[in-house]
């Protein structure tokens with residue numbers, strides 16, 4: 001990432017004339033415009049991320065899969081990011097810079113979705129897996145870029161709220177996906193006359209247009225020459241990773257222990273609610289999407305609350321305990337699952353708003369992309385392994401054992417966040433809050 005690129009990114013455009021507030025990076029109107037562009041980044045990526053979950057029954061039937069093979073679609077998303085996510089963050093910090101990096105990663109998201117849909121059209125599951133591989137390279141590094149943008153522009157200001165707003169737009173993408181893809185499939189089936197891989201591929205190809213939205217916005221953003229204020233000078237070294245503090249490693253463990261009980265669960269949730277609670281497919285889709293439906297409005301509100309109260313670690317403890325309670329309700333009771341899923345929606349939103357900003361409190365700005373990349377690499381290693389394990393457990397031992405397995409994962413996150421509380425407490429001055 002050359003000096004010229006840093007100067008290009010950092011120097012506001014105005015030629016010496018006073019900039020209008022909306023073009024002045026130091027003014028709130030400019031930051032609001034930047035935030036709007038940042039929020040759209042997540043919409044397309046999250047819309048496509050859970051395409052398999054929204055069409056679980058159709059994908060399994062049309063491609064003739066079992067659950068373990070179906071979950072490979074999530075595993076192939078995560079496998080490249082075990083390594084590439086880390087390098088994606090390093091490339092952002094050191095090579096491309098955040099603007100060019102974001103555009104490149106957005107292109108991977110769109111191309112990956114096209115390959116994924118083409119695999120269904122061609123009735124070649126391995127092509128669908130390759131599409132998820134390419135999509136994953138872009139999707140996770142795009143999330144790293146989004147987190148880095150947020151800290152670069154809003155650290156010390158409304159950082160938890162900004163993470164909440166970004167997550168809100170991402171959840172909106174997931175919610176639209178969960179509730180529209182089944183309808184799209186039905187309409188395409190009416191047009192093609194029958195279900196099958198062709199109908200599935202055409203439906204998924206329609207889904208890619210949402211990812212085009214985030215790419216178009218990035219080009220717009222670059223075209224308007226809006227700039228980004230970098231703290232020039234310090235440059236990440238790959239060897240910096242060995243100096244990451246213990247509190248950051250504990251944040252990584254919390255992240256992987258928690259998310260492996262959320263994304264794979266939602267990926268398998270639709271059939272779970274049909275089989276355990278005798279829900280119709282439409283009811284199952286609705287209750288499975290309530291996590292995202294709640295998270296969309298709740299994330300900014302909870303982010304604002306965390307901004308005002310601080311105590312991020314305490315909020316993460318509360319979120320993890322509430323999530324454990326939700327999974328135990330789903331595992332050991334037949335209580336209305338809307339209760340547990342609503343609790344999961346609120347706790348998941350609180351966790352995301354309070355956990356991700358903490359990275360910015362424990363590493364210097366020039367290491368942010370690498371730190372977020374490493375965090376998502378570890379998260380994706382866990383997601384890839386658990387996605388495969390969850391599919392295999394379900395095929396062999398059923399949902400009760402799977403839910404107990406998810407509860408055990410959440411307990412690992414709980415032990416890590418309690419350890420983080422004491423590590424932060426023993427430091428005397430709490431560093432884990434804005």
Ligand SMILES: C[C@H](NC(=O)[C@@H](N)CCCCN)C(=O)O
Nearest residue numbers: 045046049139140143352356376
């Ligand atoms: C903020 C957090 N993001 C992640 O966990 C990403 N690794 C997942 C990205 C999935 C879509 N590309 C979250 O979603 O809570």
